[in-house]
Amino acid sequence: MAAEALPRLGEVSPVVRLVRRLVPYVGYTLLITAALSQIVPFVLTVANSFKCLPAVSAAPIAFLPTPPFFVECQADGVTRSASETTSGITFNPALEGYQSVFEANLGRWLFNTAFIALAIMLLRLLFDSLAGYALARIRFPGNRIIFTIILGTMMIPGVVLLIPRFIILKQLGMLNAYSGIIIPLMADAFGIFLMKQFFESIPNEIEEAGQVDGANRFIMFFRIILPMATPALTALAIFSFQGAWNNFLDVLIVLGGNQDLWTLPLGLSFLRGGSGRTLIWNEFLAGSVITTLPMAIIFFAFQRYFVEGVNYSGLAGQ
Amino acid sequence: MAGMAFISPAFIILFVFLIVPMIAALYFSLTNWNGVTPLTRSDAYEFVGLENYQRLLLQSGTRQEAFFTSLKNTVYFVLGVVPVQTLLAMSLAVLVNQRWLKGKGFFRTTFYFPSISSSVVISLIFMWMFNSDGIVNQGIRSIFPAYQSVTWLSDSNGILHNLLGLFGVTRDSLGEFGRTEIASISIWDWLSGPSVTMLTIMILNTWTTIGTLMVVFLAALQNIPAQVYEAAYVDGATTMQIFRKITVPLLRPTTFFVVTLGLIGTFQVFDQIYVISSGGPADTTLTIAYLVYRSGFKDQRMGIAAATAIVLFLIIFVFTLIQRRITGGDRAA
Structure with a gap:
């Protein structure tokens, strides 16, 4: 049986061989996409929990914390706008959310x-x-x-x-x-x-x-x-x-x-x-x-x- | 006697808080108790026989409308979520189980992670991401600037209704037929599909559970002896043949288990509904479990609520039997 089957494996057409070669790449792409869809919401949740309120709505995708750390969200009684505490993918962490939830x-x-x-x-x-x-x-x-x-x-x-x-x-x-x-x-x-x-x-x-x-x-x-x-x-x-x-x-x-x-x-x-x-x-x-x-x-x-x-x-x- | 001493604490707890309540649910479903009047008072409730069941199932009116609305919503939810999550979990497990794959542990951890979190937390995170100017809408708009924001969390339109609308088919196109009511709900509403909001909750639910189910499938796959695959490979079977003729049949008991778990879980969907939509908009996310809660604790109708719960129990039971037939669970054990 085995002797009969083995040559057949060798006869596989180039197209099939190419497809087989590609399977791992497609597999990795699918798995990594799925894994990202599971991780990203949690990463964004952690990042946004450390933002001032306006920044959460205006710049939700900023996920890299940068200094200055633990900024005040109110300056002279005025709430600081999103652009003051975020830029692109970076944000200045604040503890407003944590203070408020402990209250x-x-x-x-x-x-x-x-x-x-x-x-x-x-x-x-x-x-x-x-x-x-x-x-x-x-x-x-x-x-x-x-x-x-x-x-x-x-x-x-x-x-x-x-x-x-x-x-x-x-x-x-x-x-x-x-x-x-x-x-x-x-x-x-x-x-x-x-x-x-x-x-x-x-x-x-x-x-x-x-x-x-x-x-x-x-x-x-x-x-x-x-x-x-x-x-x-x-x-x-x-x-x-x-x-x-x-x-x-x-x-x-x-x-x-x-x-x-x-x-x-x-x-x-x-x-x-x-x-x-x-x-x-x-x-x-x-x-x-x-x-x-x-x-x-x-x-x-x-x-x-x-x-x-x-x-x-x-x-x-x- | 030692046996009794060992087992009685656990058994008494299960008896008092699982078996007695099951009987009590049956009993109270035959009464009109409001849940407030102390049971010690002689006029606390009356025995009404099957009236509660009749008003839920047969007699047209608000109770029947609420029940069949919740049944329709729940069935859409179950039929949408269970097959998708089972297939996704199985595919992911097969992929993670491939010999060429590196970092199996990483993928398993990542997929499992969402299921350790509380359903309330997941619901809040989804509410934040899917709110009308949230990250999901912002993301879509950055790719398609012409995108009209979908209000994911407060859109009561059925997705089939929307889809048919694209082809110009509307509620009125079907004329009288579409407005004909079956069990207090118009045919058009029966067929308009889960609402956009329900769809969002369905996505949430699938997203949370596939990880756990994937781990179950993966464990089953790893129990299949490598020789089985080697033999098939030597006999010249193709990858597709191996998957269909070996993997799927050997996974049958696991599939049965995963689908059963899925049915029992999705038929009782409550937490996400409570947090995200409280049954709204326009009752399109009212599920049977949420209706039980609403009838009992908001409308103060414990009798009706108990009857609704019993009907849900029977529905879950019947669905489990049917799926046993379909997935071949009865032959698997």
């Missing part, structure tokens, strides 16, 4: 977001791994039914839960309180599934050895099993933190009524022009940068786990 209470939103996201993340690490371990390793009556039910909950669309969850939280007196957002989200089906998959891959002998030593199941779990699960726990931590950090719908319904508990996405959506506010571009671009920055840092530090987590979710779907 709008961004510090508080940042604290709330971090607190809620950390709480949800830590509780999920605990409860999801406990449940995942039970499903993977402990035989008990109802084991399979419970697993089916948990998988089934993954199919319930979040929007369907919007109204009844609001009703239940209202009945429990948990609306407009940290507990109302943290408690319902402190365990999730995806996390349980992820941990179950991981624990199934650990060799049985380790627990058998533990049992011979007479260790209690809980002690064994926390001392021996959980430390082995660091990679899976890291992926789960990242996904939980990201989901909670960026959550909008639940936060809107549960915390919308109490300004002191607003998170970054909720606060930003308010800057967008709710309650008669006008759009101040550099202000909400600055808010967007601050909201994205912690996630970006985590992403670059733990990239591998993001990709792994996506692959796990692919597994869950099959």
Whole structure:
């Protein structure tokens, strides 16, 4: 077969060969164009968050910061025009947007977001791994039914839960309180599934050895099993933190009524022009940068786990 | 007993905040509760049977009009976004997976990056870029000086309506037929396509999700053993044949997964709508999810809102089954 096919490869016409030669160039062009379309909006967002307001509208494409740094946007009570702070693709950075967004209470939103996201993340690490371990390793009556039910909950669309969850939280007196957002989200089906998959891959002998030593199941779990699960726990931590950090719908319904508990996405959506506010571009671009920055840092530090987590979710779907 | 102790905290949470609400949604969809009157009061709500469903689906009037408007908008959104994002993600993954490509890691990072950001942030960035004197319009005008600025974020005209308008076909060309109403919406409006504003949100959504989906496809591609390709190459298969006869079929389970994720996500599109358009202009970006929110929390009609949510659940369910047939997901597992 191979001997028959090989000469055929040699017979390829010059046109086909030329096309083959060109494929990488076309491929690179397409990929670089696509990559630019993904990066440029973020670069421009960062650049414009550091501009004075008139410059944001008049010269949005200026992206190179040049000295003098941190110019004042008001000079003698008059707002400086765009041409005074930009030229061509360069601009003089200013902190107007950041000052204005912190005046709008961004510090508080940042604290709330971090607190809620950390709480949800830590509780999920605990409860999801406990449940995942039970499903993977402990035989008990109802084991399979419970697993089916948990998988089934993954199919319930979040929007369907919007109204009844609001009703239940209202009945429990948990609306407009940290507990109302943290408690319902402190365990999730995806996390349980992820941990179950991981624990199934650990060799049985380790627990058998533990049992011979007479260790209690809980002690064994926390001392021996959980430390082995660091990679899976890291992926789960990242996904939980990201989901909670960026959550909008639940936060809107549960915390919308109490300004002191607003998170970054909720606060930003308010800057967008709710309650008669006008759009101040550099202000909400600055808010967007601050909201994205912690996630970006985590992403670059733990990239591998993001990709792994996506692959796990692919597994869950099959 | 240890099993129960390990699993009960998580299970109780899922039960109380996922399963009970699902049942509660069904229950409240059969009532006329306004969401404000405390449930402890005996006159808080009445049991109205299927009336809410009837007013949404069958009885002509404002509820039916709102529901079918949102259904029309949502279906345009889903049918526009899901195929495009799936094909783009698959193509990008195939390109990134090529042996001659250098900098795979760079491309993977770049494409994934937008999906780590909050939907609210992405929406705000798009609002800024697409506003009428924003960078998108400025960019187009610098290339085509005669360009009449499109108001991307407040144009309620359907894109098919605009397209037909270029050929002189208008709302009146179809005469009575175009004005005939099906479920409180005229035939012309059914067929006029997503509005320009909806199109902008569709672009936003595609732009954000292709990265994640690309990573899923890429992982699947990397799981295909190299020997499979080598064998095909030795047998003299062309690149196109390899792609169609090997890559696509082997990616089928992944495609099924990506399309399912896409359907579930796009049918529930909410955040972007809330931030960018609040359902406007002229209700052309009113999606079913946003209608649930609006009925429940703005119009104070929890019963109607719950019924709308249940209908959405059924629609997603049916669409997932249909696509299982089409992509062959039922044979893939």
